[in-house]
Amino acid sequence: MEALEPFRSPWDRDTGEPGALPYLSSERNSAAGAIDMQLEVLLQSAAMRDSDVEPQSLSRSNFTDAYWTVAQMVAHHTVNGCNLRPGDLFGSGTMSGSQEGSQGALIEITRGGMAPITLGNGEERTFLEDGDTVILRAHCEREGAVRIGFGEAAGTVLPASSG
Numbered sequence: 001m002e003a004l005e006p007f008r009s010p011w012d013r014d015t016g017e018p019g020a021l022p023y024l025s026s027e028r029n030s031a032a033g034a035i036d037m038q039l040e041v042l043l044q045s046a047a048m049r050d051s052d053v054e055p056q057s058l059s060r061s062n063f064t065d066a067y068w069t070v071a072q073m074v075a076h077h078t079v080n081g082c083n084l085r086p087g088d089l090f091g092s093g094t095m096s097g098s099q100e101g102s103q104g105a106l107i108e109i110t111r112g113g114m115a116p117i118t119l120g121n122g123e124e125r126t127f128l129e130d131g132d133t134v135i136l137r138a139h140c141e142r143e144g145a146v147r148i149g150f151g152e153a154a155g156t157v158l159p160a161s162s163g
Contacts (some may be wrong), residue, residue, distance in 0.1 A: 006145035033069035046131030
């Protein structure tokens with residue numbers, strides 16, 4: 001968390017959204033609970049991979065768009081006694097921004113499958129297909145601070161098991 005200090009930002013909820021409960025609220029959380037982390041989602045179909053076509057960026061958003069801060073997620077996870085330990089992972093949910101191109105899920109990008117996207121090689125997608133690889137990337141970058149990269153996570157959709 002110390003390495004992320006230069007990337008801290010104010011956090012608040014959109015107007016019209018209910019406020020966080022008191023145990024999830026603090027001055028520090030409001031002043032600097034958000035983390036300015038650039039997020040990107042890419043897609044590479046099997047045909048793209050076979051033709052050495054680079055993955056296509058589908059979305060760019062920022063972790064400042066998160067509904068909850070990291071501190072709130074940890075507090076919410078552990079408030080009832082859950083034994084959260086160092087190294088445990090927990091999901092933040094979809095990170096979607098309010099701008100076009102910042103949707104964090106293909107179902108949002110394609111408007112529930114009603115608006116297909118066209119990949120650079122001409123293939124269309126409304127939903128993921130067998131052989132599609134989804135790649136998630138993230139980094140923090142700000143003038144005056146050292147860039148922090150988080151690498152990438154990738155997964156390929158496999159055909160359903162026949163047995």
